[in-house]
Structures are given as structure tokens and as C-alpha cells.
Amino acid sequence: MSDLRTQALDDFRRRCKEQGLAFTFQRQVIYEAVVDSREHPTPEWIYEQVRQRIPSISFGTIYKNVKTFLDSGVLKEVTLHHGSLRLESNMTPHHHLVCSSCKAIFDIEESAVAPVQLPKTKLPAGFSIKQCRVEFVGLCRSCQTARRKRSEANSGVIRRRR
Amino acid sequence: MSDLRTQALDDFRRRCKEQGLAFTFQRQVIYEAVVDSREHPTPEWIYEQVRQRIPSISFGTIYKNVKTFLDSGVLKEVTLHHGSLRLESNMTPHHHLVCSSCKAIFDIEESAVAPVQLPKTKLPAGFSIKQCRVEFVGLCRSCQTARRKRSEANSGVIRRRR
């Protein structure tokens, strides 16, 4: 095993510990499958990969762990809106502001953001750009308040379970 | 009915004609439900709204028409990746390049794009921004080629149906 891989694994082990997650072989293999992919893998794809190393793994385990990783920030997802189709009702060009906690979407008028440029040299050959969308991700007021309350409660002498 | 609404309706009728879509009452009501919402409605939500005006409407009709509208560009969706969960494997900060036809995702290193600023005055009260994601949408090389071929075929004397 290369030093690079050993280091990545140690890193992963440390992050699990930080997040209070058990370090299991299944989690290790799932994590490696994602990181090694250099793509934007789906749970299905990860399942196929992991099954080659752990034939007894179940699809449910993939899902549960992927969700756990997302919740704890160990992995990230491409879009915060993969659940259901959502349409634009504002037909004028605009950008979005998204709350990472409750997934609320706010519109930002296009003129509020300076045009974003991408050097042609950074573009894959033959790709033609039609549109640029900017998405600001953060926490809305009510989710911030909720989070603050929770952390205050947790810092008390008696730690409450949720 | 206000002039504004009449105008929007005429506009919609015109766009249907342009796209070769029949102008039906169902389509009109679906379209109006989306535009009037001022939100980011889901098919389920649209169904509830439309049912108040057309109790006999079916969920399938909502879906088929929403898809038709998306295909023809009459409506737009919030994200091109709502189908299935997709993970990031590139753990360094980056932006995305998305093909609107085949939905392929390419990564763009963060440094290729100048930092995007949003004036505080444009922010809803209490919202705190953690991250900015830029998504360039366009057509990849192979989808452009495919589209060109299709349009060449269609420009022949005998127009083929798909």
C-alpha cells in the first residue's frame, strides 16, 4: 500500500473519530470507492464497486453510510436538491441562495452578482457554455437560531440526548 | 382577467406554437400554477394547485407536461441533477461544468474563477453565507455533434418524426 493511501486512510480514521463514528471495514471501503472514483458517483455505482471487495455488503449499508458521511461532512454531494424535481417560477435570469440545513431556496437577481468569467483554457475541448449559475450556500436565519440553541443546550452540565 | 395575465397567456400560447405543442386547458393551468407560485414548486405541489381548478386532472398528466415543458425550454428546473444522489470525489474546492443534454459533470478548479461577491444588502436578513458554488451550463462536445446531426437530418425535404 502506498504512503499516499496509508495517509488518506489515517486521515479518514481520524475524521471518523472526530465525528464519533465507528471505523469499520465497510466504511473504509465505501469511502475509498468514492475518493478513488474521480467521478461523481451514485450510490448504485458505489455499491457495484464495494461489492467487488465485500460481496456480502448490502445496498442499505451503502445508503446509510453515505447519508452518515454527508451529515457529518466527511463527504459532499453535488446538489442539495436531489430529492424531487423543483421548477423555477421566476422566469427572469437569477441566481440562488440555498440553506444547507432546511434546503430553502431564495432567488437573487442576476444583476446583484458581477458576471463570472471562465478562461477558455480551463474548458474541456468542444464544450460550449450557455449559462452561468451561481449558488450561495449557507444557513438561513431560523436554522442558525436552531443550531445556536442546540449548541447552548449541549454545553450545559447535563448533556441531553436528543 | 388583467392585461398582464392576458399577455402572459398569449405569450404561453405563442411559445407552445413555436415548440409544436398543442395548447390545451390542462397545459395552461399547469403553466399558470408554476408562474403564479413565486416559489420553487414540486410536481406534487403543482398537482394540488391544478386540482383545485381541474379536479379530474391526473398526476401523470402533470408529470408528462412538466417534462415536456422542460424539454422544450418553456420551463426550467432548479438543478439538472435531481434524479439520484451524486457525490463529490474531488475533495478540494472546485466548481462545476454541466452538460444540459447528457448531464455530465466536469470539475473546474476553484482558482480558475474569480471570487464571486454578493452585496450584503441583497441578502435576506440573518442569512450567513458559507460557500459559493459556480455552475457553468452548456453542451459537451458529443452532445453538440449529436444535435448538429439531428438538425441536418431534419432540414431535409422529408421531415422525420421522432
Next chain:
DNA sequence: GTAAGTGCAAAAGCTTTGCGGTGAA
């Protein structure tokens, strides 16, 4: 008149949940 659209219902695809057994800490 004819092709496209609608309504209904079943199927397919994606994700979550519950539970008994297993393993990390």
C-alpha cells in the same frame, strides 16, 4: 381525420426504515 394529449393504473427506480444478529471500542 389524425396525431397528440389525457386519465388511469401498473411498473420501475430511488431512498428510508425496522429488526435481529454482529462487531468495534
Next chain:
DNA sequence: TTCACCGCAAAGCTTTTGCACTTAC
């Protein structure tokens, strides 16, 4: 030893598909 995790399987959503009937053009 204990609690979180795993595997399995069923259930719950969301979306697609097929077909007979109806309607816009």
C-alpha cells in the same frame, strides 16, 4: 459488555410507461 453497525427485506416516495379514450389542429 454495550451500543453502534451490518445485512436483509419490506415499505414509502418519486418518476416513467402503456393503453384506451378524447381533443386540438
